[in-house]
Amino acid sequence: MESAEIRRRWLSFYEERGHTVVPSASLIADDPTLLLVPAGMVPFKPYFLGEVKPPWSRATSVQKCVRTPDIEEVGKTTRHGTFFQMCGNFSFGDYFKEGAITYAWELLTSPQDKGGYGLDPERLWITVYLDDDEAESIWRDKIGVPAERIQRLGKKDNYWSMGVPGPCGPCSEINYDRGPEFGVEGGPAVNDERYVEIWNLVFMQYERGEGTSKEDFEILGELPSKNIDTGLGMERLAMILQGVQNMYEIDTSMAVIKKATELTGVEYGAAHDSDVSLRVVTDHMRTSVMLIGDGVSPGNEGRGYVLRRIMRRAIRNMRLLGATGPVVKDLIDVVIEMMGQQYPELVSDRQRIETVALAEEAAFLKTLKAGTNILDTAISDTKESGGTVLAGDKAFLLHDTWGFPIDLTLEMAAEQGLSVDEDGFRRLMKEQRDKAKADAQAKKTGHADLGAYRQIADAAGETEFIGYDRTDGESR
Ligand code: ATP
Ligand code: MG
Ligand code: MG
Ligand code: MG
Numbered sequence: 001m002e003s004a005e006i007r008r009r010w011l012s013f014y015e016e017r018g019h020t021v022v023p024s025a026s027l028i029a030d031d032p033t034l035l036l037v038p039a040g041m042v043p044f045k046p047y048f049l050g051e052v053k054p055p056w057s058r059a060t061s062v063q064k065c066v067r068t069p070d071i072e073e074v075g076k077t078t079r080h081g082t083f084f085q086m087c088g089n090f091s092f093g094d095y096f097k098e099g100a101i102t103y104a105w106e107l108l109t110s111p112q113d114k115g116g117y118g119l120d121p122e123r124l125w126i127t128v129y130l131d132d133d134e135a136e137s138i139w140r141d142k143i144g145v146p147a148e149r150i151q152r153l154g155k156k157d158n159y160w161s162m163g164v165p166g167p168c169g170p171c172s173e174i175n176y177d178r179g180p181e182f183g184v185e186g187g188p189a190v191n192d193e194r195y196v197e198i199w200n201l202v203f204m205q206y207e208r209g210e211g212t213s214k215e216d217f218e219i220l221g222e223l224p225s226k227n228i229d230t231g232l233g234m235e236r237l238a239m240i241l242q243g244v245q246n247m248y249e250i251d252t253s254m255a256v257i258k259k260a261t262e263l264t265g266v267e268y269g270a271a272h273d274s275d276v277s278l279r280v281v282t283d284h285m286r287t288s289v290m291l292i293g294d295g296v297s298p299g300n301e302g303r304g305y306v307l308r309r310i311m312r313r314a315i316r317n318m319r320l321l322g323a324t325g326p327v328v329k330d331l332i333d334v335v336i337e338m339m340g341q342q343y344p345e346l347v348s349d350r351q352r353i354e355t356v357a358l359a360e361e362a363a364f365l366k367t368l369k370a371g372t373n374i375l376d377t378a379i380s381d382t383k384e385s386g387g388t389v390l391a392g393d394k395a396f397l398l399h400d401t402w403g404f405p406i407d408l409t410l411e412m413a414a415e416q417g418l419s420v421d422e423d424g425f426r427r428l429m430k431e432q433r434d435k436a437k438a439d440a441q442a443k444k445t446g447h448a449d450l451g452a453y454r455q456i457a458d459a460a461g462e463t464e465f466i467g468y469d470r471t472d473g474e475s476r
Pocket of ligand 1: 086
């Protein structure tokens with residue numbers, strides 16, 4: 001079943017059951033706490049929090065999502081992309097656990113000729129939160145899932161919360177058993193690649209209070225209404241329905257892998273490392289196109305930096321695969337062709353997307369060679385002097401002069417067995433930022449003397465720079 005059909009069936013299933021179809025919001029979150037949208041519920045957050053009265057009691061969407069924290073998994077696991085689409089259904093004080101579970105089961109298991117996805121019920125495994133007897137009994141007694149295919153998991157996987165105070169509640173997940181070729185038996189509690197998580201049903205029921213982490217907090221009481229927020233990974237379901245090995249090989253991605261093999265002459269399937277690179281390129285080019293499509297431009301801060309590091313990582317992986325010239329135009333043309341079926345604005349906006357992407361590629365290629373030479377020298381100097389840590393000022397120089405995002409330096413150093421003094425790097429970044437601020441201020445006030453600002457900065461002491469850590473997209 002093609003991705004477009006998965007999406008069509010999703011929306012019509014829920015529309016037929018009284019849900020209003022809401023188009024995907026932009027990836028640029030209309031929310032000061034998030035850089036980019038990591039989940040389908042984000043546009044509905046004010047309704048869940050009770051800040052705004054929802055215009056409907058049921059909604060459904062297929063939301064574009066970006067999760068940068070998953071970047072390290074890309075290409076290595078079969079199921080993590082930095083960009084993916086989350087199919088969701090939402091109840092604002094309408095149906096609750098039983099309704100959400102019944103709908104999910106019906107849609108997944110009804111035969112394909114009856115409008116469902118036709119998954120074999122025997123392959124579906126369920127997880128519920130530790131003490132959620134209610135959800136377990138719905139699955140077991142009402143739906144008929146055998147008790148041995150229902151597992152209980154703790155807060156890390158099966159409890160969701162947002163903000164303090166904010167809504168929270170247990171969740172229940174549906175996982176698909178891909179069979180013994182994906183590893184040992186034992187259910188999703190044991191093996192998350194074989195029993196791949198496809199759908200998370202969140203039961204938003206309580207109000208969360210203070211705590212020390214996402215796994216340790218107080219529960220203040222019940223919310224005035226009980227809500228449902230669910231998310232199914234469209235690419236993960238496509239991977240299962242299309243019988244492919246991983247989410248990069250589905251109908252809307254495989255052509256990008258093919259293009260990358262053509263451009264590099266490296267065959268897909270030839271070796272593990274080159275396969276990972278091909279998948280990284282595929283994922284990152286998709287994400288780049290979607291981000292630029294929504295108006296993000298490469299830069300050194302915030303969303304612009306997310307885009308820059310993703311694009312540069314893709315370009316570098318193409319070099320690792322053997323490409324020598326520019327590759328971005330050919331790759332994004334394929335991405336636009338694939339994704340343009342669902343997002344026609346990519347096609348009408350092709351010119352602008354290309355201009356932005358090609359300028360970034362040109363800027364990076366211009367400095368890549370010189371930067372790589374500097375990095376190689378720094379690495380061999382470090383090794384020769386018996387060190388194992390590349391100095392922070394080298395990482396800073398590479399960033400500042402040669403446009404190497406820190407994770408590129410980290411990755412290239414790691415390939416040579418070195419770590420990087422990230423604290424030192426961040427300190428220098430912070431100093432530079434303070435100086436830029438002081439300069440801007442001086443320009444505004446006409447005072448060229450920066451002494452006063454320096455003094456303030458010194459007196460304030462060291463501030464940890466966290467801008468390159470997780471900036472968005474918490475998993476749950
Ligand atoms: P996982 O445990 O596999 O990392 P998750 O628990 O972080 O997934 P949720 O936050 O529950 O995922 O998101 C809801 C659904 O979105 C998941 O069940 C999955 O189908 C999909 N999903 C989550 N992260 C990704 C990703 N990086 N790429 C593709 N699909 C994803
Ligand atoms: Mg999970
Ligand atoms: Mg996750
Ligand atoms: Mg989950």
